[in-house]
Amino acid sequence: MPEGDVVYRTARRLGRALDGRVLVRSDFRVPRYATADLTGRRVLETVSRGKHLLTRVEGDLTVHTHLRMEGSWQISPAGRRVPPGDVVRLLLANTEWQAAGVRLGMVDLVATAGEHRLIGHLGPDPLGPDWDVAEAARRLTRDPRATIGEALLDQRNLAGVGTVYRAETLFLAGVSPWRPVGEIEDVEGIAALARRLLHANRDRATRATTGDPRPGRDMWVYGRAGRSCLRCGHRISRGEMGAQPQERLIFWCRHCQPGEPAG
Numbered sequence: 001m002p003e004g005d006v007v008y009r010t011a012r013r014l015g016r017a018l019d020g021r022v023l024v025r026s027d028f029r030v031p032r033y034a035t036a037d038l039t040g041r042r043v044l045e046t047v048s049r050g051k052h053l054l055t056r057v058e059g060d061l062t063v064h065t066h067l068r069m070e071g072s073w074q075i076s077p078a079g080r081r082v083p084p085g086d087v088v089r090l091l092l093a094n095t096e097w098q099a100a101g102v103r104l105g106m107v108d109l110v111a112t113a114g115e116h117r118l119i120g121h122l123g124p125d126p127l128g129p130d131w132d133v134a135e136a137a138r139r140l141t142r143d144p145r146a147t148i149g150e151a152l153l154d155q156r157n158l159a160g161v162g163t164v165y166r167a168e169t170l171f172l173a174g175v176s177p178w179r180p181v182g183e184i185e186d187v188e189g190i191a192a193l194a195r196r197l198l199h200a201n202r203d204r205a206t207r208a209t210t211g212d213p214r215p216g217r218d219m220w221v222y223g224r225a226g227r228s229c230l231r232c233g234h235r236i237s238r239g240e241m242g243a244q245p246q247e248r249l250i251f252w253c254r255h256c257q258p259g260e261p262a263g
């Protein structure tokens with residue numbers, strides 16, 4: 001699933017293709033907005049907020065999209081063939097570029113003044129201009145019984161962290177994902193670490209949290225179940241966190257990240 005760094009780069013790619021240009025085509029292929037037409041309107045900007053994308057269009061309109069599990073925005077010169085089949089949910093084009101929203105998880109068209117109804121619940125965005133580490137820590141610790149692993153993935157606490165950055169952040173912090181947040185002294189330090197990792201990768205096409213982009217060396221724990229910890233040599237563990245059907249993968253090193261509850 002795309003995490004904050006990928007969504008941030010997607011916003012910049014969309015911005016380079018669409019910002020400041022007048023739309024000559026808009027094709028919403030979702031029933032709710034089948035008749036919506038943005039043709040003739042200028043795109044003002046596209047910004048990311050956590051995993052959400054907001055494309056603001058003149059006339060107080062915002063196109064809200066979310067990549068969810070497998071969505072992407074494919075940008076190509078105007079007039080090129082659009083991906084076939086029913087995978088395209090939204091097409092926006094100007095005279096130079098076209099942007100095809102493929103398998104998007106969400107498509108909404110709202111008043112710009114009403115964006116908060118879609119994204120107002122989100123916690124601070126580590127890649128946003130209004131990042132507030134103290135506020136992120138406050139939200140992460142709201143329920144002291146919640147595990148830090150679950151709290152980090154809750155977008156109401158911190159917007160943009162997914163399973164990759166959750167696992168890597170907690171490894172670097174030396175904290176077991178299963179520890180309740182109420183037992184952790186430096187939650188603010190964990191939020192700051194998550195921000196540092198996302199920030200370091202926001203301009204990179206190849207994600208690496210170790211500083212080494214080589215395959216198999218690029219992540220400390222994520223995707224490395226059963227292999228040796230790059231720091232201590234113990235086997236990396238893999239599990240699932242969260243209630244069904246929302247459970248999501250977690251990877252950790254039992255030696256570097258102690259404090260797992262018994263049983």
Ligand SMILES: [Zn+2]
Binds near residue numbers: 229234257
């Ligand atoms: Zn280790």
